[in-house]
Amino acid sequence: xxxxxxxxxxxxxxxxxxxxxxxxxxxxxxxxxxxxxxxxxxxxxxxxxxxxxxxxxxxxxxxxxxxxxxxxxxxxxxxxxxxxxxxxxxxxxxxxxxxxxxxxxxxxxxxxxxxxxxxxxxxxxxxxxxxxxxxxxxxxxxxxxxxxxxxxxxxxxxxxxxxxxxxxxxxxxxxxxxxxxxxxxxxxxx
Amino acid sequence: xxxxxxxxxxxxxxxxxxxxxxxxxxxxxxxxxxxxxxxxxxxxxxxxxxxxxxxxxxxxxxxxxxxxxxxxxxxxxxxxxxxxxxxxxxxxxxxxxxxxxxxxxxxxxxxxxxxxxxxxxxxxxxxxxxxxxxxxxxxxxxxxxxxxxxxxxxxxxxxxxxxxxxxxxxxxxxxxxxxxxxxxxxxxxxxxxxx
Amino acid sequence: xxxxxxxxxxxxxxxxxxxxxxxxxxxxxxxxxxxxxxxxxxxxxxxxxxxxxxxxxxxxxxxxxxxxxxxxxxxxxxxxxxxxxxxxxxxxxxxxxxxxxxxxxxxxxxxxxxxxxxxxxxxxxxxxxxxxxxxxxxxxxxxxxxxxxxxxxxxxxxxxxxxxxxxxxxxxxxxxxxxxxxxxxxxxxxxxxxxxxxxxxxxxxxxxxxx
Numbered sequence: 001x002x003x004x005x006x007x008x009x010x011x012x013x014x015x016x017x018x019x020x021x022x023x024x025x026x027x028x029x030x031x032x033x034x035x036x037x038x039x040x041x042x043x044x045x046x047x048x049x050x051x052x053x054x055x056x057x058x059x060x061x062x063x064x065x066x067x068x069x070x071x072x073x074x075x076x077x078x079x080x081x082x083x084x085x086x087x088x089x090x091x092x093x094x095x096x097x098x099x100x101x102x103x104x105x106x107x108x109x110x111x112x113x114x115x116x117x118x119x120x121x122x123x124x125x126x127x128x129x130x131x132x133x134x135x136x137x138x139x140x141x142x143x144x145x146x147x148x149x150x151x152x153x154x155x156x157x158x159x160x161x162x163x164x165x166x167x168x169x170x171x172x173x174x175x176x177x178x179x180x181x182x183x184x185x186x187x188x189x190x
Numbered sequence: 191x192x193x194x195x196x197x198x199x200x201x202x203x204x205x206x207x208x209x210x211x212x213x214x215x216x217x218x219x220x221x222x223x224x225x226x227x228x229x230x231x232x233x234x235x236x237x238x239x240x241x242x243x244x245x246x247x248x249x250x251x252x253x254x255x256x257x258x259x260x261x262x263x264x265x266x267x268x269x270x271x272x273x274x275x276x277x278x279x280x281x282x283x284x285x286x287x288x289x290x291x292x293x294x295x296x297x298x299x300x301x302x303x304x305x306x307x308x309x310x311x312x313x314x315x316x317x318x319x320x321x322x323x324x325x326x327x328x329x330x331x332x333x334x335x336x337x338x339x340x341x342x343x344x345x346x347x348x349x350x351x352x353x354x355x356x357x358x359x360x361x362x363x364x365x366x367x368x369x370x371x372x373x374x375x376x377x378x379x380x381x382x383x384x385x
Numbered sequence: 386x387x388x389x390x391x392x393x394x395x396x397x398x399x400x401x402x403x404x405x406x407x408x409x410x411x412x413x414x415x416x417x418x419x420x421x422x423x424x425x426x427x428x429x430x431x432x433x434x435x436x437x438x439x440x441x442x443x444x445x446x447x448x449x450x451x452x453x454x455x456x457x458x459x460x461x462x463x464x465x466x467x468x469x470x471x472x473x474x475x476x477x478x479x480x481x482x483x484x485x486x487x488x489x490x491x492x493x494x495x496x497x498x499x500x501x502x503x504x505x506x507x508x509x510x511x512x513x514x515x516x517x518x519x520x521x522x523x524x525x526x527x528x529x530x531x532x533x534x535x536x537x538x539x540x541x542x543x544x545x546x547x548x549x550x551x552x553x554x555x556x557x558x559x560x561x562x563x564x565x566x567x568x569x570x571x572x573x574x575x576x577x578x579x580x581x582x583x584x585x586x587x588x589x590x591x592x593x594x595x596x
Contacts, residue, residue: 014481019363021219025298028214070274070412071405073292074266078401081259113215113296120292125482165378169211170371177367184364187480222508248400256393260400267404271411278418281426288505343508361508 003134010138012186016114017146018179023114027147028172032158037151039098041144045137047080047087047109048118052136054079055119056129063123076119084109114143150179196318200326206299207330207370208377213299216290217331218366224347227335228328229283230290233276235324237268238300242320244268245308261304262295269294299327338369426502427487431471434489434498435461438468449567456567467492470572473502474564479556481505484514486557488525488564494572496525499561504553511553520545521557530565 016022023044030040055076063069087109091099109115118139122132153175162171206212213234220230244264252260273291276284284291294300303323308316336346342361344352359365424443431442442459449456457473469491476484485503490496499522501515513519524544525533536542537554546554 021215021363021366022293024214024218025212028211068409070270071408073270073273073295074263074404074408077262077266077295078259081262113293116296117289117293120289124289163375165375165382170374170378173367173371173374177364177371180364180367181359184362252396252400253389253393256397260397263397263400263404267408270408274408274411274415274419278415278422281419281422285503358510362510 003131006131006135007138010135011142011145012183015142015146015183016117016139017143018176018183020117022117023112023143026109026112027143027150027176028169031147031151031154031172034148034151034155037147038144041140041147043087043091044109044112044114044143045140047083047115048136048140049133050083051080051115051119052122052132053129054083055122056127056132059123072120072123073116076116080115080119084115114139146179146183150176153179193315193318196315197322197325200319200322200324201329202326202381204323205326205330205377206323207327207334208374209381210299210302212302213297213327215293216297217334218363218370220287220290221331221335221338221366222342222361223339224332224336226283226286227331227333229280230287231324231328231331233272233287233291234294234297234299235321235328237265237272237294238303238324238327239317239320240268241265241300242303242308242316243313245304246311246313246316249309257309258301258305261301261309265300265304266295299323334366334370334373337373338365341365341369427473430487430500430502431459431461431489433500434487435459435471436463436469436489436491436497438463442471447571449571451563451567451570454563456564458567458571469497470568472564472568474560474567475503476556476560476563478552478559479504479506480511480550480552481507484553484556484560486560486564488561490565490568493529494531494565494568495527495529496561497527498522499525506550506553511547511550513547513550514553514557520547521554525561530561535562535565 010016014020017024017027026040026044031037058075058079059072063072063075088099118136122135125135127135150172154172157171157175166174200206202209204210207214207217216230216234221227241261241264245261248260248264269292272294273284276287276291303319307319311319338360340346340351340356342356342358342365344350344356357365360369427443435442438461440460440462442461445460445462447458447460449458451474454475454477456475459471459473461468461471469489472488472490474486474488478484482505483503484501484506487500487502488496489498489500504512504515506512506514514521521544533544534542535544535558537544537546537551537558539546539551540555542558544554544558
């Protein structure tokens with residue numbers, strides 16, 4: 001039951017992008033096509049799951065143990081940077097087409113605040129290892145969901161006629177606002 | 191480019207929020223009021239200036255391939271310094287900004303300026319660049335915070351302008367997106383005219 | 386600069402070393418002010434929620450655990466007599482997680498005032514729990530929790546909830562209830578001295594009718 005609450009809460013109620021404002025850069029950047037956003041979602045889910053495990057171990061076995069919690073930011077960001085590099089190398093070998101589609105956004109996962117955000121949130125919330133992983137994966141699914149939904153909308157927006165000043169990012173932001181409003185309907189679910 | 195331009199370009203031409211669309215997470219996440227926007231902007235500016243200076247000083251001794259990790263470590267240290275100082279001296283603001291303080295590390299603006307400017311220019315110019323971009327960022331955040339606070343809770347910097355609750359949606363998540371979207375429309379309209 | 390394995394490792398190592406030394410140094414410098422800022426906050430909250438006292442409640446604390454969450458009690462005395470307890474209590478049921486309150490009880494277990502120490506509730510809705518004289522505080526002030534049905538009105542209790550923030554209000558009530566339980570468990574252990582000082586029955590029906 002508790003895990004169910006974590007999952008629903010992380011995917012719908014406190015959606016990373018639409019209510020916690022983490023990972024907005026890729027949200028606006030790679031959401032032009034449904035296909036690329038699916039790939040990005042998958043990459044982020046993968047990185048987040050590993051980050052959750054590593055961050056949990058680091059937090060409990062190193063930072064808390066040696067009383068150096070203030071080094072948290074530096075340690076976490078370095079680990080994430082290394083992880084992303086690893087995912088990049090693996091993807092390059094395993095799926096060159098996906099690697100090409102994601103292009104410059106893979107290295108940008110390093111500066112995806114959602115990933116660092118997850119690491120820090122897990123440390124703050126005092127989750128156990130399994131809860132941490134469930135939470136991270138749910139957040140990543142929420143991220144992918146928002147990304148794919150948004151990409152679907154944007155594919156149609158491209159064809160719409162609108163004032164020049166609204167084209168591109170402004171209309172995307174306003175659309176995201178309306179989407180966020182829709183997600184607010186989930187609040188109170190858990 | 192003269193020194194003054196280095197500072198002023200961040201306000202309009204290379205405004206990080208409205209023109210370059212960078213650093214959206216803190217922009218949307220922390221601007222529930224004008225004061226919060228200002229605080230976040232100032233913290234980011236501080237990190238930006240210092241990391242720009244240090245990176246331009248050490249750029250010649252860093253091997254190319256480990257450039258990014260080296261920059262990130264430098265930025266992360268300054269962010270931790272800011273975090274500790276805020277916790278010590280402005281605990282209330284620290285509590286409000288919460289998780290977004292450590293997240294300054296992953297603000298694309300800072301790594302972007304390190305890569306695009308500080309790694310190619312001298313320390314003084316880099317400091318000015320950091321100041322300019324930082325000011326632009328702070329202004330954008332303060333304006334967005336002020337608009338959201340005005341519409342959402344009817345006050346600016348905590349000073350009540352009208353009675354009642356305001357349109358609460360602007361303090362909540364959807365309002366952040368919508369307010370920023372419309373501000374960007376206005377910005378585009380104004381800059382398109384001046385060209 | 387050319388990258389060779391040797392200089393890459395060396396440079397990264399040096400940078401990390403200098404960075405951690407610098408951060409460690411700053412941590413040592415700010416450690417004291419951070420502790421002071423926290424202490425000042427606790428002190429301000431204690432002064433806000435307790436009746437007049439002249440000891441240092443920070444020196445006289447009892448910590449206990451109620452339903453899995455830690456609760457900290459501060460004992461306040463005035464002129465050697467028990468003035469009341471301030472209870473630092475928390476809940477994880479807030480809309481966005483943790484809510485931490487400081488609840489002040491006088492010697493008759495009546496709630497004097499409540500101060501919100503920490504919350505991450507939605508600005509403009511749940512965040513009103515931290516405002517002065519909000520509905521929640523008013524429902525509790527001057528009451529003995531024993532006389533109240535500790536639930537929001539929507540759930541059949543006696544507490545006025547904040548408008549459009551039922552979840553936050555439930556969390557608030559939950560935290561107060563946890564604090565009250567902790568108070569009862571601690572005072573019942575010290576029943577004998579508590580009874581002689583207050584001369585009235587602690588947590589009794591009369592306690593609520595004193596006003």
